[in-house]
Amino acid sequence: xxxxxxxxxxxxxxxxxxxxxxxxxxxxxxxxxxxxxxxxxxxxxxxxxxxxxxxxxxxxxxxxxxxxxxxxxxxxxxxxxxxxxxxxxxxxxxxxxxxxxxxxxxxxxxxxxxxxxxxxxxxxxxxxxxxxxxxxxxxxxxxxxxxxxx
Amino acid sequence: xxxxxxxxxxxxxxxxxxxxxxxxxxxxxxxxxxxxxxxxxxxxxxxxxxxxxxxxxxxxxxxxxxxxxxxxxxxxxxxxxxxxxxxxxxxxxxxxxxxxxxxxxxxxxxxxxxxxxxxxxxxxxxxxxxxxxxxxxxxxxxxxxxxxxxxxxxxxxxxxxxxxxxxxxxxxxxxxxxxxxxxxxxxxxxxxxxxxxxxxxxxxxxxxxxxxxxxxxxxxxxxxxxxxxxxxxxxxxxxxxxxxxxxxxxxxxxxxxxxxxxxxxxxxxxxxxxxxxxxxxxxxxxxxxxxxxxxxxxxxxxxxxxxxxxxxxxxxxxxxxxxxxxxxxxxxx
Numbered sequence: 276x277x278x279x280x281x282x283x284x285x286x287x288x289x290x291x292x293x294x295x296x297x298x299x300x301x302x303x304x305x306x307x308x309x310x311x312x313x314x315x316x317x318x319x320x321x322x323x324x325x326x327x328x329x330x331x332x333x334x335x336x337x338x339x340x341x342x343x344x345x346x347x348x349x350x351x352x353x354x355x356x357x358x359x360x361x362x363x364x365x366x367x368x369x370x371x372x373x374x375x376x377x378x379x380x381x382x383x384x385x386x387x388x389x390x391x392x393x394x395x396x397x398x399x400x401x402x403x404x405x406x407x408x409x410x411x412x413x414x415x416x417x418x419x420x421x422x423x424x425x
Numbered sequence: 426x427x428x429x430x431x432x433x434x435x436x437x438x439x440x441x442x443x444x445x446x447x448x449x450x451x452x453x454x455x456x457x458x459x460x461x462x463x464x465x466x467x468x469x470x471x472x473x474x475x476x477x478x479x480x481x482x483x484x485x486x487x488x489x490x491x492x493x494x495x496x497x498x499x500x501x502x503x504x505x506x507x508x509x510x511x512x513x514x515x516x517x518x519x520x521x522x523x524x525x526x527x528x529x530x531x532x533x534x535x536x537x538x539x540x541x542x543x544x545x546x547x548x549x550x551x552x553x554x555x556x557x558x559x560x561x562x563x564x565x566x567x568x569x570x571x572x573x574x575x576x577x578x579x580x581x582x583x584x585x586x587x588x589x590x591x592x593x594x595x596x597x598x599x600x601x602x603x604x605x606x607x608x609x610x611x612x613x614x615x616x617x618x619x620x621x622x623x624x625x626x627x628x629x630x631x632x633x634x635x636x637x638x639x640x641x642x643x644x645x646x647x648x649x650x651x652x653x654x655x656x657x658x659x660x661x662x663x664x665x666x667x668x669x670x671x672x673x674x675x676x677x678x679x680x681x682x683x684x685x686x687x688x689x690x691x692x693x694x695x696x697x698x699x700x701x702x703x704x705x706x707x708x709x710x711x712x713x714x715x716x717x718x719x720x721x722x723x724x725x726x727x728x729x730x731x732x733x734x735x736x737x738x739x740x741x742x743x744x745x746x747x748x749x750x751x752x753x754x755x756x757x758x
Contacts, residue, residue, distance in 0.1 A: 331521035
């Protein structure tokens with residue numbers, strides 16, 4: 276095989292130990308229909324050279340875990356604006372672990388009250404992002420968390 | 426247990442990880458393909474192609490649902506979307522239309538990016554379909570990128586190719602151009618509740634009437650070989666049927682599944698099934714030889730010499746052909 280040539284801009288998107296692109300599932304569980312944020316983040320991750328699997332609206336935790344399994348993703352990004360995060364997130368985490376995907380990094384975006392942040396982080400959420408977050412920060416965190424794992 | 430054993434035993438996470446290894450063309454992935462190969466050759470590979478927005482993903486969703494309700498067959502879906510030529514990133518969105526299939530353990534959907542391959546599929550699509558085949562998925566759908574006129578690789582991979590059209594996508598001149606319409610084993614006019622469906626269907630029918638009798642073209646030892654329509658009698662020809670569907674309303678899928686079954690039967694009886702299989706495997710070996718030779722050659726040649734020759738091409742002192750000769754002979758240009 277010829278070596279994969281990458282420009283410096285995209286070099287980071289490859290995790291060197293596995294010779295693969297970072298794959299991220301972006302999902303929107305629950306009943307709120309505001310998917311603008313999820314789409315902006317999906318686009319930013321794509322532009323950073325990652326392969327983003329977008330699932331669309333109104334996913335159940337079961338659907339998210341199933342998609343993560345079939346797509347063999349490195350990270351799952353979840354967007355919730357309805358306030359249901361304390362119900363939905365633990366279930367997603369539980370299902371991912373039950374499937375043997377405890378290594379998958381979980382990121383959360385949306386309207387998350389400050390008092391919930393430490394609880395969610397303790398559950399294993401790698402990053403939590405509210406309105407106004409720069410997409411550069413999200414890209415950097417996802418890349419760092421995924422590459423650290425390998 | 427190795428990943429291969431686990432995948433063959435029905436472990437879906439193992440299967441998923443195996444697909445990643447194959448997609449990334451790792452040493453482990455190649456070894457897995459070697460040991461899986463004897464288990465392949467059972468699945469019916471059904472290609473689904475057509476322009477962006479004609480409803481390919483929704484159609485695959487409904488067809489897969491139909492198979493799951495009417496049969497006990499396990500269904501795999503390989504959905505290909507394009508990679509960005511600039512960043513290499515990709516947004517794979519075919520699952521959005523396939524949510525009805527969620528929760529069925531006998532359906533496996535895998536999205537993949539083209540990673541720079543043209544022709545409507547990714548480099549690893551064929552190999553990944555073999556993994557599904559070996560793992561016991563009897564129906565494997567391969568959904569191409571939104572295809573224009575020349576993304577026809579799917580016809581070389583799939584046993585049955587569906588070309589999906591929708592009303593309002595061009596007139597009868599588009600329909601007689603070479604390329605994507607020629608590869609159809611079944612033509613589907615989706616969104617058949619939209620205005621203009623009669624015109625689309627008429628244009629396609631006109632195209633078919635001009636085209637027949639069909640002769641099949643194969644690659645044989647790197648040469649193009651034309652195989653006459655079997656028997657040359659019109660009762661033994663496969664004439665692509667034109668079927669209407671409305672994927673959003675689940676209309677027309679019984680008929681479509683019947684047409685797919687008829688095509689499979691036709692392939693078996695006419696001998697085209699094994700002919701296509703043979704052509705596909707020959708092409709695969711051919712391509713692997715080319716890749717292996719090219720990479721061996723590149724490994725053997727000194728980078729400085731390579732750069733030097735390329736520099737002369739850039740300075741217009743050598744033509745590209747002369748450069749190739751110089752590099753292959755290994756002498757100074």
